[in-house]
Every structure is written in C-alpha cells, then in structure tokens.
Amino acid sequence: MRPTVHDIAAAAGVSLATVDRVLNQRPGVRHVTREKVEAAIRELGYIRDVAAANLAKGRTYSLVFILPASDNSFMYGLNAEIRQAILRSPAERTDIRTIEVPAFDPAALVSVLEELSREKPCGIAMVATDAPEVRAIVDRLVRAGFPIVTLVSDLTGSLRHHYAGVDNIAAGRTAARLLGRFLGPRKGEIAVLAGSMLVRDHRERLEGFTSVMAEEFPDLTILPVLEGRDDPEIAHMLVADALSRNAGIIGVYSLGAGNRGLIRALKEKAVDRTLTVIAHELTAHTRAALLDHTIDAILNQDAGHEVRSAVRVLKAKADGLAVIEAQERIRLDIFLKDNLP
Amino acid sequence: MRPTVHDIAAAAGVSLATVDRVLNQRPGVRHVTREKVEAAIRELGYIRDVAAANLAKGRTYSLVFILPASDNSFMYGLNAEIRQAILRSPAERTDIRTIEVPAFDPAALVSVLEELSREKPCGIAMVATDAPEVRAIVDRLVRAGFPIVTLVSDLTGSLRHHYAGVDNIAAGRTAARLLGRFLGPRKGEIAVLAGSMLVRDHRERLEGFTSVMAEEFPDLTILPVLEGRDDPEIAHMLVADALSRNAGIIGVYSLGAGNRGLIRALKEKAVDRTLTVIAHELTAHTRAALLDHTIDAILNQDAGHEVRSAVRVLKAKADGLAVIEAQERIRLDIFLKDNLP
DNA sequence: GATTTTTTGATTTACGTACATCAGAATTGG
DNA sequence: CCAATTCTGATGTACGTAAATCAAAAAATC
Structure with a gap:
C-alpha cells in the first residue's frame, strides 16, 4: 500500500x-x-494522490490555446484536434479555451499574453511567433509560475517549459535525404515551395534541407525559393510557372501549406516528366496525391498528438509532476503510400 | 458543473x-x-467520475503482460519499457506483472492463460503466438469479460479488444518501396534476412515486401530468405556467405533481429560495393550503423508507446470506457540519419 | 388478507486529500 | 515572568463515488 x-x-x-x-x-x-x-x-x-487531491479541491485545469488566425489546412486540423480535446474535458478535468490572434503579429500575441497573466489560467499552449518581445513576456509568465508550452512553432531561447512540435531542421534534412536518395545519380534542379520565409518553421526546414543537399547531394541544385504564402492559388501559379520555364527541374520540396495548388500544377505540367516530389502535412489532398504517385513522400506532424501532449504536459507542470519525455516527443512522420494511417 | x-x-x-x-x-x-x-x-x-470511483473502491488495475522468453534486443527493450511502466504504477493505480512463456509454444501460452482465468486480473496484454488453440482461449476469456490486448504480434480473427503493434505487412511494403526508390534504376538482387518464417510478424513483413517488389520494382530480384533466427552469429555467417557468393546483391532487407551480425558482415564484405540496406528496430547498433552509412534506413516500432498504449487500453476496457483510437495507433517509424530521436 | 419476497429508502462509513477553525502549546520579546 | 506572537494539534467538513446495513414500503404469493 x-x-x-x-x-x-x-x-x-x-x-x-x-x-x-x-x-x-x-x-x-x-x-x-x-x-x-x-x-x-x-x-x-x-x-x-493527485486524483484524490483534485477531487478534494474540486479542481479543473483551465487551459488556454493561443493559435494564429490563419486558415490553412494544418491549422484547421489543429483546431479540430483541440475541439476533440474539449469534448474530452469532463473526463480529464480540463477546461480548454482557444484564443485566435492575427498571424505573425508579435504585438497582438504579447497583448493576449498580458491579459492572460491577469486571468491566471492553469496553463498556456501557444503557437509562438518568434520575436524578442514575445520571448520576454513568456519568460516573465514562466517566472511568475505559469506553465507554458509552445505548440507547432517553438520559441527558442525562452523559458517555456516544453515544445510540442517537430524539429523542423531535422524535417528539412530528412526531406533532402529522401529526395536525394530517390533521385539517385540524376543531376538537375530542385524547386522549393515555401509559405513564407518570415515563418520560423519554414526557415528552419529550408535550412536543414539546403545543408544536407549541399553536403551530400552536390549534383542537385536548389532553385530560389518560391514563396506561396500557404495559398493554393499562388502556389499553383508559382509552381506551374517554374515548371514551364525550367526543364531541368527533377525534384520538388514543398515545405509549407497550399499543397492543393502544387498538386494541380504538377498534374498539369509534369505528366510527361518524372518528378520526385516531397511535401509536408498529410491532408486529404496530399494523401490522394501520394496514392496516385504525384507525390512520393509526405512528412507530417500529428496535430492530435501535439494537442494531447500539450494538455498532458501543462497538467503535469501545473501539479509540479514529471512528464514522460519519450511520450511527449513529437515525431516526424514519414508517409509513403504503403504506411498511410 | x-x-x-x-x-x-x-x-x-x-x-x-x-x-x-x-x-x-x-x-x-x-x-x-x-x-x-x-x-x-x-x-x-x-x-x-472514474477518479472518485477508484478512490472509493481503493481500486488498482492488476495487469499482466505475457512475453515470450526470447532475448533479442527488441524483447529486451520491451521488457525495459514494462519496467518503466511498473515504476509509474503508484501514480497510475496499476499493478503490473510480467509472465514469460517459451517462445513459439502455443500450449505453454494456453496454459498460462488458463491459469490467469482463475486469478482474474483486470487485464491481459500478450505477445500472441498465432495458433488456433490460442485464439480459442483468448476468445473464451474475452467472452468471460477479461480485457485482452495483443502486443507487438497480433492474433487476427480473435476477439481481442485491441492490437498494440504495427501493421507488419505495411512495414514490409514500406521497406520495399524505400529500397526500390533508393536503388533507382539499378538492376540486381536483394538479400532478405529474417529471424524465422515461423514467426507471424516476419512472414507478414516478407509478404508485404515481396508483393511491392513484384508489383513495382521488377528489376530487383529477391533471393531466398536467410533465416538467422534472430541470432547475431548466425546472421553474420549467412550474410557474409551470401555477399561473397553473390556479387549481384545490391540491397539488403533485414526484417528481424540479430542486426549486430548483419552489420559486422556488411563492414567486412561490402566496403567496396554500394549496398543499400534497410533494417528493422532501432538499437544502439543499428543507430550507429545508420550514422556511419552502413544502413540506409531503419524501420521501428516504439516499444514504449506500445506498452503505454496497452496499459491505457486495458484500463479503459476494464472501466468500459472508450479509447482515443488515433492515440493508440502504433506507427511505423522510419528513421534516416537525420531524424533520429 | 396475511405472509413472504422483492424492491427501495435512509443512513453511515470509507477512500486520500484539502482546507478551515479553534484551542492549546511552545517560543519570542520586553 | 507576563504578554504577544508563532507554531502545532485536534477536529470537522467537503469532494464524488462505493458499499454495507437496516428499516420500510411495495409487490407477489398463497
């Protein structure tokens, strides 16, 4: 006993x-x-006995998720997973709420955090915008005792307790090696489609991608990055344009969202040439493209795992308990057409 | 409220x-x-309120893990994860115990299950041996109300509540596609190293592997399977022999354990030729081999996730609660040298 | 309609912890 | 040494559920 x-x-x-x-x-x-x-x-x-203590206290963990108001399909999925978590709230003693902030707007994020510091939730999960003023207030809140985890996008150098997301540099490196190995001895050019170079995740993926390409696949040349702003229309235009302009393209790495446009462009312009394509985020569109061989591999982060992990970690931190590190590590999923869930 | x-x-x-x-x-x-x-x-x-109910009942979930007494490094790791779970027992109201049974011995497994049916644990997790008599008693126990999950190796067609393991056919298919794509236009022969064709997981991996190879990579020929019995020494001998005998081997798929021997053979016999190698299970040895380019990709199942998942599912079933399906799905991890944990 | 059986109510204790109150003890300051 | 202060003990209630007991009511049986 x-x-x-x-x-x-x-x-x-x-x-x-x-x-x-x-x-x-x-x-x-x-x-x-x-x-x-x-x-x-x-x-x-x-x-x-945490269960007995919570019973006695009548405790519920009030958690806040701060998300950027961008409507790409990844954020949509993340939202859906949070709604699932909210449905589980009664059984988990949680009271989860989301706040949307304008994307890439450090000031807005800071002011939301300011407000929360008065409201005193039991924990905060946030998709971080990487800026000094955000780091400053996060550090202040952590020091004031608020459990804080970053979600999907990290705030390096801050005191946040945990990061529930993938290592984006490793993701870029993995994409490069897959693409390089899939292309084998072929020489040619690689088109890279990103959302925006202002987003940290995308910068990091590109960084990992280019470094492995440079180190290990010198026969492949990376073309200037196409910034599709995570918009299917823009992505379509940019990729279609690049493909018609440049016959030397033999591979594509799409490290952001807007893959619907990418896929359309590939189907229009690349039926005749053998292109190797690697994209991020498993959605209905990328899944179909993987199955019909338009895309060769998909790198993915499991939004459901990220949300559940954030909740677990915040609860544990709120109680001063340890987390199971291995359980909270968000993996980079690599999907080929054979291991789709 | x-x-x-x-x-x-x-x-x-x-x-x-x-x-x-x-x-x-x-x-x-x-x-x-x-x-x-x-x-x-x-x-x-x-x-x-399950927490309050458990408090009132003074309940602890008595769980039994039935494992084969084989000492390859995967089973060793699985054991270690169970020990971790046992360390967490006080906080999780579990009382976990393991029982070792001789490997590939349906009769022994059946008799252990018989005994457990008298002892009435709250749940049973078992590495299943695929045999009709095992299926029969599992079905009987499930009907009698025991929560049962299979671990690592499934018992298809039985009434077990859940399977905490990877889809081995998908794993084999994935291995084939990776190998085929990595080899590109090259023609040649593929050596396959398995533990034993009597083990269901291995049979399934091979089945998935050969079917994708046949469908999509007709230039690659699969050589007769080498059965290394998950033993490093035997594996070493078989692979070294195959490599010296056959100069046409350009790829290796190791779908079982004993990779230490495989790696040694590769380092001795294949320094001069460019071999593409895919192996299962991330261990200290395979990790090192991945980093020094002896192995090109590792397929892995996370034993920690499997154990934690089994515990969660058994507890949920014991209480008649629903599980979060997505959370309990065991993924096939694909590791390149860039995304190692 | 009396008797037996079944069903229901009322009440209590317990689980392990949190939290509040009040009295009494120990310590400190002057 | 007394008063003021700081500590400590004893006790009770609460959280939501389980489980037991005993009495009372209702239904079924003859």
Whole structure:
C-alpha cells in the first residue's frame, strides 16, 4: 500500500494538519518541523494522490490555446484536434479555451499574453511567433509560475517549459535525404515551395534541407525559393510557372501549406516528366496525391498528438509532476503510400 | 458543473442507493425503476467520475503482460519499457506483472492463460503466438469479460479488444518501396534476412515486401530468405556467405533481429560495393550503423508507446470506457540519419 | 388478507486529500 | 515572568463515488 498523509504524520510525529501545511506550502510551520515532515515524506516515498487531491479541491485545469488566425489546412486540423480535446474535458478535468490572434503579429500575441497573466489560467499552449518581445513576456509568465508550452512553432531561447512540435531542421534534412536518395545519380534542379520565409518553421526546414543537399547531394541544385504564402492559388501559379520555364527541374520540396495548388500544377505540367516530389502535412489532398504517385513522400506532424501532449504536459507542470519525455516527443512522420494511417 | 449521483437520484425521483445499484449493476432494482434511472443518466449526461470511483473502491488495475522468453534486443527493450511502466504504477493505480512463456509454444501460452482465468486480473496484454488453440482461449476469456490486448504480434480473427503493434505487412511494403526508390534504376538482387518464417510478424513483413517488389520494382530480384533466427552469429555467417557468393546483391532487407551480425558482415564484405540496406528496430547498433552509412534506413516500432498504449487500453476496457483510437495507433517509424530521436 | 419476497429508502462509513477553525502549546520579546 | 506572537494539534467538513446495513414500503404469493 502506498503511504498516505496519515502515515507521514505518524512517522514524523506531527499532526495531520501540520503535514497538510507542509505539503501545500502553507505558513505556520517551524523550520525544524517542516524538515522532519519532509524527511518522513522522502523516507516513506510518499506521493500525493493527485486524483484524490483534485477531487478534494474540486479542481479543473483551465487551459488556454493561443493559435494564429490563419486558415490553412494544418491549422484547421489543429483546431479540430483541440475541439476533440474539449469534448474530452469532463473526463480529464480540463477546461480548454482557444484564443485566435492575427498571424505573425508579435504585438497582438504579447497583448493576449498580458491579459492572460491577469486571468491566471492553469496553463498556456501557444503557437509562438518568434520575436524578442514575445520571448520576454513568456519568460516573465514562466517566472511568475505559469506553465507554458509552445505548440507547432517553438520559441527558442525562452523559458517555456516544453515544445510540442517537430524539429523542423531535422524535417528539412530528412526531406533532402529522401529526395536525394530517390533521385539517385540524376543531376538537375530542385524547386522549393515555401509559405513564407518570415515563418520560423519554414526557415528552419529550408535550412536543414539546403545543408544536407549541399553536403551530400552536390549534383542537385536548389532553385530560389518560391514563396506561396500557404495559398493554393499562388502556389499553383508559382509552381506551374517554374515548371514551364525550367526543364531541368527533377525534384520538388514543398515545405509549407497550399499543397492543393502544387498538386494541380504538377498534374498539369509534369505528366510527361518524372518528378520526385516531397511535401509536408498529410491532408486529404496530399494523401490522394501520394496514392496516385504525384507525390512520393509526405512528412507530417500529428496535430492530435501535439494537442494531447500539450494538455498532458501543462497538467503535469501545473501539479509540479514529471512528464514522460519519450511520450511527449513529437515525431516526424514519414508517409509513403504503403504506411498511410 | 457536471452532474453527480445525487443529481441523478433527484432527477429520477429515487434514492442514492438505488442509483448506485443501477450504476454498479447490483440486483434488487425493479425493471421500471432501473429504466427511470437510466433515462435520468442519459438526460443529464451523467459521466461517472472514474477518479472518485477508484478512490472509493481503493481500486488498482492488476495487469499482466505475457512475453515470450526470447532475448533479442527488441524483447529486451520491451521488457525495459514494462519496467518503466511498473515504476509509474503508484501514480497510475496499476499493478503490473510480467509472465514469460517459451517462445513459439502455443500450449505453454494456453496454459498460462488458463491459469490467469482463475486469478482474474483486470487485464491481459500478450505477445500472441498465432495458433488456433490460442485464439480459442483468448476468445473464451474475452467472452468471460477479461480485457485482452495483443502486443507487438497480433492474433487476427480473435476477439481481442485491441492490437498494440504495427501493421507488419505495411512495414514490409514500406521497406520495399524505400529500397526500390533508393536503388533507382539499378538492376540486381536483394538479400532478405529474417529471424524465422515461423514467426507471424516476419512472414507478414516478407509478404508485404515481396508483393511491392513484384508489383513495382521488377528489376530487383529477391533471393531466398536467410533465416538467422534472430541470432547475431548466425546472421553474420549467412550474410557474409551470401555477399561473397553473390556479387549481384545490391540491397539488403533485414526484417528481424540479430542486426549486430548483419552489420559486422556488411563492414567486412561490402566496403567496396554500394549496398543499400534497410533494417528493422532501432538499437544502439543499428543507430550507429545508420550514422556511419552502413544502413540506409531503419524501420521501428516504439516499444514504449506500445506498452503505454496497452496499459491505457486495458484500463479503459476494464472501466468500459472508450479509447482515443488515433492515440493508440502504433506507427511505423522510419528513421534516416537525420531524424533520429 | 396475511405472509413472504422483492424492491427501495435512509443512513453511515470509507477512500486520500484539502482546507478551515479553534484551542492549546511552545517560543519570542520586553 | 507576563504578554504577544508563532507554531502545532485536534477536529470537522467537503469532494464524488462505493458499499454495507437496516428499516420500510411495495409487490407477489398463497
């Protein structure tokens, strides 16, 4: 049987009330007494029964998800997963709410965080916009005791407790190696379609991609990046244009959203040539394209896993508990047509 | 506020005791009364507070993991993950125990299951050996109300509640496509190293592998399977022999364990030729081989995820709760040297 | 209609923790 | 040494559910 507060009280030779004061860091305990109790806790290996504690407190974890107001299909999926989490709320003692902020707008994000600091939720998950002022307020909130995790897009160098997202540099590197290996000995040019070079994830993917390409696949030349702004129409235009203009293109890496446009362009312009294509994010469109061989591989991050992980980590941090690191690591999924879920 | 048993009692116009009798399917409630209570439960959307219930019951979930007594590094890792789960037991109200049975021995497995049926654990996770008599007793236990999940190796056609493992046919198909694409236009022969064709996982991987090879990569010929019995020494011998004998080998697929021997053979015999190699299971050895380019890709199943998933599913089934399907799906991880964890 | 059986109600205790109150003890300051 | 202050103990209630007991009511049986 695991020890209870009663056992601690008996072992430390104090009353239940004193144990309670120590456990919940309430005032009114002399230093020596507190040490006695803490020693007993350590010796007996006492672990607070979180379920019972939450029951007694009537606690619910109020969590806030801050998301950019961009309507690409990845964010759409992320939203859907949060709604799923909200449906599970009663069973998980959570009370989840989302706040939309304009995308790429550090000031807006900062002001939302300011407001939250007054409201005192139990935890905050945010798709970070990488800016010094955001880092500053995140650090301030963390120091003030708020559990904070970044979601999908990290805030490196900040004090955030956890990052629930993939390593985008590794994703870019993986894309490069896959593309390089799939193309084998062929020489030629690679078109890269990104959303915007202002977005950190995209910059990082490109960085990883170019470095592996340069190191290991010198026969492949990367063309200037096409910035499709995650918009299918623009993506279509840019890719179609590049393909008609340049007959030397033998591979495409799409590291952002707007793949619907990419796929259309490929079907129009590339039926006759063997193009190797790698794209990010598994959606209905990319899945179909993978199955009909328009795309050769899809790199994906599981939004459901990211949301569930963020919730678990925030709850654990709110209770001062440890997380299972391996469980919270978001993997880079590589999908070929054979291992689709 | 979510409704409690008190609210149900008030709404149904019965006493707390009656609600309890209905909720815990105790006798002594007239049919009409039971219906009244059930209606109230539905109308108010009552969900039992599992944490409070477990507290009241003093419940711990006694779970049994049945594992084959084979000491390859995957099973070793699986064991380690179970030990981790045991360490978490106090916080998770679980009481986990493992039972080793001789590998590939249906009779032994059946007798262990027979015994467990008397002991009445809350749930059983088992690495299944695929045999009719095993299926029969699993079905009997499921019908008797035991939650049962298969782990790593499934028992198709049985009534087991869940399978915590990868789709091995998809794994084989994925391996074939990766190998085929990596080899590009080259023609040649492929060596396949398996543990034993008596193991279902291995048979399925091979099945997936050969079918994609036949369909899509006709220039690649699969040589007769080398059965290394998951033993590094035997694997080394078989692969070294095959490589010296056959100069036409340009690719290797290792779908079982014993990769240490494979890697040694590759380093001895294949330094001069460019061989493309795909192996299963990420271990210290395969990881090193991936990093030094001896192996080109590793397919992996995350034993930690499998164990945690099995525990979650068994607990949920024991309580008659739903599981989050997407969370319990075990993915086939594809590791290149760039996305290693 | 009396008797037996079944069904229901009322009440209590328990699980492990949180939190509040009040009295009493120990410590400190003057 | 007394008063003021700081600590500690004892006790009770609460959270939502389980489970047991015993009495009372209702239904079924004869």
